[in-house]
Amino acid sequence: MLTAICQVLARIPAGRVITYGDLAAMAGYPRAARRAGQALRQLPADTALPWHRVINASGRISLPEPAAQRQRERLEREGVIAIGGRIDLGRFRWQP
DNA sequence: GACTTGACTATCG
DNA sequence: TCGATAGCCAAGT
Numbered sequence: 001m002l003t004a005i006c007q008v009l010a011r012i013p014a015g016r017v018i019t020y021g022d023l024a025a026m027a028g029y030p031r032a033a034r035r036a037g038q039a040l041r042q043l044p045a046d047t048a049l050p051w052h053r054v055i056n057a058s059g060r061i062s063l064p065e066p067a068a069q070r071q072r073e074r075l076e077r078e079g080v081i082a083i084g085g086r087i088d089l090g091r092f093r094w095q096p
Numbered sequence: 097g098a099c100t101t102g103a104c105t106a107t108c109g
Numbered sequence: 110t111c112g113a114t115a116g117c118c119a120a121g122t
Binding site: 021034036041057062063 | 101102103104105106
Binding site for chain 3: 098099100101102104105106107108109
């Protein structure tokens with residue numbers, strides 16, 4: 001599970017995002033969005049994987065505040081801008 | 097095994 | 110657009 005998630009995660013290009021549901025589905029676990037989140041939670045804080053490119057289906061960040069801010073910063077650095085706290089999935093969502 | 101717990105999602109008013 | 114709600118499902122107790 002975690003390894004499958006990591007493999008998908010590693011393929012997401014900079015400047016793009018993916019939803020928990022899609023991430024789980026692409027890892028081979030459809031309808032397991034919450035599992036995906038739980039898997040990400042286990043990643044080490046200094047991981048090289050782009051965990052910040054994962055957001056929920058509403059285009060919002062589901063993390064508790066300290067982490068959410070770091071995620072927003074990283075995304076903006078890659079060109080993914082949040083308008084009104086929301087990311088435009090139609091424009092930034094990654095689909096292979 | 098039964099029960100609870102969420103970094104979720106789809107639907108509805 | 111937003112909040113409430115009801116499903117979902119693997120892990121942890």
